[in-house]
Amino acid sequence: MILISKNLLPKGYNGLAIYPFMILKSKALKQNRVVLNHERIHFRQQIELLLIPFYIWYVTEFIIYLIKYKNWHMAYYNISFEREAYNNETDFNYLKKRKFWQFLNYMSK
Secondary structure, three states: OEEEOOOOOOOOOOEEEEOOEEEEOOHHHHHOHHHHHHHHHHHHHHHHOOOHHHHHHHHHHHHHHHHHHOOHHHHHHHOHHHHHHHHHOOOOOHHHHOOOOHHHHHOOO
16 A cells, blocks of 8 residues: 655655555656566565564664664665665566565675
């Protein structure tokens, strides 16, 4: 289910996936295939990890990278879930061929 709300999203973010809801900053983004694909990749990740473990893992990685880089954006972009989503958001067949727990291949070394 897609919800539109510019107030629920942090500044600089276009979308947010909290299964089963996709929150978009504007109605126009409902037509943006890249944003939709990015958020659908997050849906798959969340389903694989049974939701709550996904959020715990996500926040844990974010905190680790925030401590490491001391930079919000660098921490965010280094989260394995985000790396997978950003690297594959323009591949509209990605979810058809994606392997189970593929995000593990995007963990920083």
